[in-house]
Structure formats: C-alpha cells, structure tokens
Amino acid sequence: MRLYASIVSLLLAASSISAAPAKIAREVEKELPDGLPYPSPSELSLIEQAAHGTLPNGPAPPVVSNKGITNLKLIAFNELFEVAFFHELLTNITENVEGYRFTDSGDRDFVSRALKAILAQEELHAIRANNALVHFGQTPIEPCEYTFPVQDFDTAIKLASTFTDVVLGTLQDAVERFAIGGDFDLSREIASVIGNEGEQQGWFRIMQAHIPSELPFLTTSDLNFAFTAVQGFTVPGSCPNIDEIPLRTFEKLEIITPPKAESQNLTFSFNDPQDESEHLLWVTYVNQLNVPTVQPLHIISREGTRVEGSALFPYSDYELNGLTIAAVTKSDGPFSDVNTVAKWTLAGPGLIIID
Ligand SMILES: *[C@@H]1O[C@H](CO)[C@@H](O)[C@H](O)[C@H]1NC(C)=O
Numbered sequence: 001m002r003l004y005a006s007i008v009s010l011l012l013a014a015s016s017i018s019a020a021p022a023k024i025a026r027e028v029e030k031e032l033p034d035g036l037p038y039p040s041p042s043e044l045s046l047i048e049q050a051a052h053g054t055l056p057n058g059p060a061p062p063v064v065s066n067k068g069i070t071n072l073k074l075i076a077f078n079e080l081f082e083v084a085f086f087h088e089l090l091t092n093i094t095e096n097v098e099g100y101r102f103t104d105s106g107d108r109d110f111v112s113r114a115l116k117a118i119l120a121q122e123e124l125h126a127i128r129a130n131n132a133l134v135h136f137g138q139t140p141i142e143p144c145e146y147t148f149p150v151q152d153f154d155t156a157i158k159l160a161s162t163f164t165d166v167v168l169g170t171l172q173d174a175v176e177r178f179a180i181g182g183d184f185d186l187s188r189e190i191a192s193v194i195g196n197e198g199e200q201q202g203w204f205r206i207m208q209a210h211i212p213s214e215l216p217f218l219t220t221s222d223l224n225f226a227f228t229a230v231q232g233f234t235v236p237g238s239c240p241n242i243d244e245i246p247l248r249t250f251e252k253l254e255i256i257t258p259p260k261a262e263s264q265n266l267t268f269s270f271n272d273p274q275d276e277s278e279h280l281l282w283v284t285y286v287n288q289l290n291v292p293t294v295q296p297l298h299i300i301s302r303e304g305t306r307v308e309g310s311a312l313f314p315y316s317d318y319e320l321n322g323l324t325i326a327a328v329t330k331s332d333g334p335f336s337d338v339n340t341v342a343k344w345t346l347a348g349p350g351l352i353i354i355d
C-alpha cells in the first residue's frame with residue numbers, strides 16, 4: 001500500500017511544517033506565468049509538455065450560439081483565476097515560504113509535480129476558451145489582479161477544493177447551455193474538462209483526509225454564481241473587460257457559523273444596498289441534482305446596509321453532504337432548478353462543504 005503510506009506521510013508533513021528560517025512574504029506576483037494569456041508558440045509547447053498533453057488540434061466548430069459565447073467568457077474568466085492561484089501556490093512551495101514547507105522531500109517533490117501539471121492543464125483550458133472566443137470574432141477575456149485569503153498549504157488546498165467544487169457544478173450549467181444552443185462539439189469538450197477537474201478534486205480531497213469521490217451526482221451550479229464567486233478573489237477594478245461578460249454579480253454572502261453535519265441554524269451576513277430585507281427573504285439551498293430547498297431568513301440585525309440573519313440548514317432532512325450552495329433569495333419558490341434560484345438571488349453563493 002505505497003499510495004496509502006505516501007498519503008499519510010503527506011498529511012503528517014503538511015501539518016508539521018518545520019521551523020526553518022522564516023522567509024519574508026514576497027511581493028505578490030501580478031503577472032501570469034508562461035506568457036499567459038497570450039503565450040508564444042514556443043511558450044505554448046512548453047506548457048503542453050508540462051500539461052502532459054495538448055490543446056485539441058482538430059478544426060473548431062464554425063458557429064456558436066450566444067449562450068455558448070457567454071459560457072466561453074465565463075470559462076476563460078474562471079480559468080485565468082485558477083492559473084493565478086495554482087501558479088502562486090506552486091511558487092510558495094518552490095520558494096519554501098513559511099506555511100508551505102514539507103518535512104519530507106519526497107512529498108514535496110510529488111506535490112510540486114502534481115501542481116505543475118495542474119497549473120499547465122488550467123493554462124490550456126484558459127487558452128482554449130480564449131482561442132475559441134477569438135475564433136468566433138469575440139474579444140478574449142483579460143486576466144485581473146488576484147488575491148487569495150490563504151497563508152499555508154492546508155488552507156490553500158481547502159480553498160482549491162472549494163472552488164473546484166463550484167467549477168464542477170458550473171460546468172454542468174455550461175454543458176446544458178451549450179446543448180440548448182446546439183453547440184454539441186463544445187459540449188463534448190466541456191465533458192472532457194469536467195473529468196480533468198474531477199481528478200484534481202479527488203486528490204485535493206484525499207489531502208484533506210476525505211474520501212476521494214464526493215457525491216454520486218455532484219452539486220450543480222449556475223454561471224452567475226461562479227461569476228460572483230471568482231470576483232471574491234479579484235482586486236476590485238482590476239479586471240480590464242469584465243463588463244463584456246453578460247452575467248450578474250450578486251451581493252457577497254458570508255456564512256458566519258461553521259456548518260456541521262447536523263440540522264442547525266446558520267448565521268448569514270450580506271450587504272443589502274436596496275433595503276430588500278425590509279421585505280421577507282429566504283435562504284435557498286442547492287445540493288446535488290435535487291430540487292432546491294427553501295427556509296425563511298430571520299433578520300437578526302441591520303447596520304447601515306449590512307444585514308445579519310439566521311436560517312435553518314436542514315442537513316438531516318435532506319442528507320446535505322458534499323457541496324451545498326446557499327443563496328439569499330427574494331422569493332420562496334418553489335424553485336425547480338438552480339437557474340431559477342439564481343434569477344431570484346440577492347446574495348450568494350454561500351459555500352458549505354460537509355465531508
Ligand atoms: C502564497 O504565500 C503568500 C505569503 O504567505 C500568501 O499571502 C498567499 O496567499 C499564498 N498564495 C497561495 C495561493 O497559497
């Protein structure tokens with residue numbers, strides 16, 4: 001059981017970071033690596049080597065639907081963020097930044113090798129989406145400046161696992177939108193990428209001592225939720241052409257109570273510039289491919305535009321394992337699917353991961 005042994009030693013290594021001389025946190029790198037977003041042919045071939053594979057080399061489809069273009073823009077926007085994240089994570093490990101040191105050099109080598117491939121694979125996803133936009137006569141999506149709320153390896157992996165869960169849900173929405181638009185070649189391509197992101201997720205989960213496969217049917221999401229979630233990691237005003245992405249940005253939803261695997265009241269906090277909380281509001285939960293469930297939001301306090309409220313998280317009634325997406329909604333539904341939830345959302349997504 002070499003695999004099991006190496007996982008255990010990895011977990012030990014990550015939690016017993018050595019007390020080597022402290023390195024001052026370096027300047028946050030603003031530039032994306034490897035010539036992104038527009039690598040030269042030689043840079044691209046190095047990326048492909050690091051990714052263990054190539055961009056698809058067949059002809060691109062001649063036409064795309066309008067919904068399909070929005071998909072490609074959101075995918076490029078998200079993948080550029082992932083490139084920035086994995087680049088910074090790998091750099092932190094390579095430069096032995098405090099919080100990113102391993103006691104076992106074998107573990108460090110394996111993690112670095114895995115992250116190098118993930119970074120290059122995400123680079124190819126980003127390049128592919130932007131190439132497709134250019135092919136269809138659209139402006140490619142430009143990267144932003146990013147900031148990540150993590151200071152050590154374990155927290156970084158937990159964050160990677162959280163946003164990968166959102167991506168795995170959102171790409172389901174992208175496939176459906178491509179299907180509605182008749183963009184069948186692109187649907188196949190997204191299915192291929194979903195598998196890649198799922199492989200990454202299995203590894204992120206193992207490093208957190210979770211079993212690798214999360215749910216039989218992964219929680220679904222909506223493009224608008226991913227669009228808002230990614231903006232949580234961008235420096236405001238730093239995204240050159242974000243206004244060309246025709247999606248909604250919701251108010252940020254914070255979950256104050258750490259959720260547990262039991263039914264409990266959770267406290268939520270969000271901004272309410274339009275005083276929507278003077279009317280009734282609800283918290284709607286999306287889990288797996290089930291019909292969303294709705295709970296009344298009880299307002300606790302209002303200070304300026306900041307609102308705090310509580311709502312039941314009905315874990316036990318619905319077995320809300322894996323990712324649950326919470327949203328403060330202006331309607332109590334009933335909602336047939338996640339897209340209808342997004343239409344009525346004021347604040348969200350709140351991300352809850354149990355097990
Ligand atoms: C890299 O390390 C710096 C310094 O601790 C930290 O501020 C940053 O969030 C880290 N980034 C990632 C992706 O781990």
Ligand SMILES: *[C@@H]1O[C@H](CO)[C@@H](O)[C@H](O)[C@H]1NC(C)=O
Pocket residue numbers: 263264265298312
């Ligand atoms: C949640 O709060 C309500 C009152 O707002 C209370 O009646 C209910 O028992 C609480 N539920 C749990 C599981 O704590």
